[in-house]
Amino acid sequence: MTEPKQIPLEEQVKKLALDEGAALVGICSADSIKDKDFSDANFMLPGAQSIVSIAIPMNDEVVKKYLSKKDYLGLCHEEGHMTKALLRIGDKIKELLEGKGFQAFRCNINFNYRNINTTSKAIIPAIKELISLIDKKKDPNSELSQKEAKTLDRLKKMIFSGFKRSPMRLVPNFSHRCAAVAAGLGRVGWSGNVITEKYGARVLFGSILTDAKLTPDKPLEKNPCINCKLCEKSCQGGLFAKDETETIKIADVEETIAKRNNYGYCIAICSGMAGQNKFKNWSTWSPFRLDDVDRLPLDDSITEYVQNMYVKALEKGGKEAENVLRLIENSFLGRNHKPAEDFRPTCGCCQLVCGPDIKNKKESYNLLVNSGSTDKVPY
Numbered sequence: 001m002t003e004p005k006q007i008p009l010e011e012q013v014k015k016l017a018l019d020e021g022a023a024l025v026g027i028c029s030a031d032s033i034k035d036k037d038f039s040d041a042n043f044m045l046p047g048a049q050s051i052v053s054i055a056i057p058m059n060d061e062v063v064k065k066y067l068s069k070k071d072y073l074g075l076c077h078e079e080g081h082m083t084k085a086l087l088r089i090g091d092k093i094k095e096l097l098e099g100k101g102f103q104a105f106r107c108n109i110n111f112n113y114r115n116i117n118t119t120s121k122a123i124i125p126a127i128k129e130l131i132s133l134i135d136k137k138k139d140p141n142s143e144l145s146q147k148e149a150k151t152l153d154r155l156k157k158m159i160f161s162g163f164k165r166s167p168m169r170l171v172p173n174f175s176h177r178c179a180a181v182a183a184g185l186g187r188v189g190w191s192g193n194v195i196t197e198k199y200g201a202r203v204l205f206g207s208i209l210t211d212a213k214l215t216p217d218k219p220l221e222k223n224p225c226i227n228c229k230l231c232e233k234s235c236q237g238g239l240f241a242k243d244e245t246e247t248i249k250i251a252d253v254e255e256t257i258a259k260r261n262n263y264g265y266c267i268a269i270c271s272g273m274a275g276q277n278k279f280k281n282w283s284t285w286s287p288f289r290l291d292d293v294d295r296l297p298l299d300d301s302i303t304e305y306v307q308n309m310y311v312k313a314l315e316k317g318g319k320e321a322e323n324v325l326r327l328i329e330n331s332f333l334g335r336n337h338k339p340a341e342d343f344r345p346t347c348g349c350c351q352l353v354c355g356p357d358i359k360n361k362k363e364s365y366n367l368l369v370n371s372g373s374t375d376k377v378p379y
């Protein structure tokens with residue numbers, strides 16, 4: 001009697017991922033991307049040998065409605081549910097690997113940083129108290145007690161000085177992008193986002209680390225980025241330096257991409273604190289404009305500018321302060337365990353305009369630049 005044929009573990013993992021709803025799946029070795037601090041899998045799973053990379057695409061119509069400012073919450077919910085789906089599929093793969101006697105670790109999807117420690121997290125209740133006292137002080141129908149006024153002064157000193165030191169670069173616990181490139185799901189495009197052959201940049205990635213030595217896939221031979229630079233033109237913040245390039249290397253694949261300016265440009269816009277450089281007549285989904293945001297500075301003084309923006313927004317109270325709180329909660333506590341409906345991106349345009357083909361990219365870009373400003377559409 002012949003022995004039943006054993007299905008290789010790699011195939012079992014990939015079949016499970018696809019059966020559970022992943023659109024793309026691949027495997028890379030941990031060694032191939034361990035050269036960077038943010039993609040060394042040993043940080044999260046000592047002894048990691050392989051990474052399973054998975055991806056889910058966004059719904060095209062939902063993205064277009066977001067870009068054209070016809071519907072905001074549709075994309076918020078879409079990203080929330082995609083995150084939950086990636087976590088669920090990742091847990092299934094982890095279970096399968098553990099069932100075979102291997103160690104496995106399912107990474108969180110987003111907003112999961114190495115340089116945010118427990119002390120930083122403890123600041124959140126203090127920020128909540130500060131906002132409630134600022135709102136009370138501004139309310140003509142209430143008055144702060146002496147004790148509350150003292151607390152307000154103390155919290156302002158403590159929290160504002162903290163914001164004036166906040167870093168502009170957060171280091172992820174594990175880079176899904178590096179794993180996706182090494183595992184052959186896509187290549188890094190002009191914007192620095194990973195571009196897939198079938199969906200462009202409109203995907204979210206997840207990663208599962210394991211000490212199983214799995215046969216790796218190869219990176220894509222051809223980069224699906226067509227250098228249209230519509231991603232660069234979609235950025236209100238100016239993260240991408242015009243006409244300057246930088247070279248990066250992931251798993252021995254070299255890419256020439258747009259040089260990054262200070263990350264403060266993205267934080268100013270993507271955080272919802274600005275949402276618009278006034279020389280453009282359209283905005284992101286930012287819920288407000290700080291009165292004095294006209295043009296963002298064009299040099300590294302953007303760092304100080306952004307640190308001051310946090311303080312100004314908190315001082316204003318109301319929705320500006322709530323926006324800062326949401327940003328800090330997301331960055332410090334992560335979004336992975338929040339309800340799917342609670343996701344609130346305000347930009348992401350460099351990723352979202354990059355649809356599956358050039359026709360879609362051009363159409364998406366036109367929708368965005370003709371979408372007006374959130375000052376003029378119901379938010």
Ligand code: SF4
Binds near residue numbers: 190226230232361
């Ligand atoms: S928008 Fe164009 S240039 Fe930018 S990453 Fe996508 S394909 Fe590349």
Ligand code: SF4
Binds near residue numbers: 236237266
């Ligand atoms: S997310 Fe928005 S602000 Fe940030 S780089 Fe992309 S387009 Fe620019």
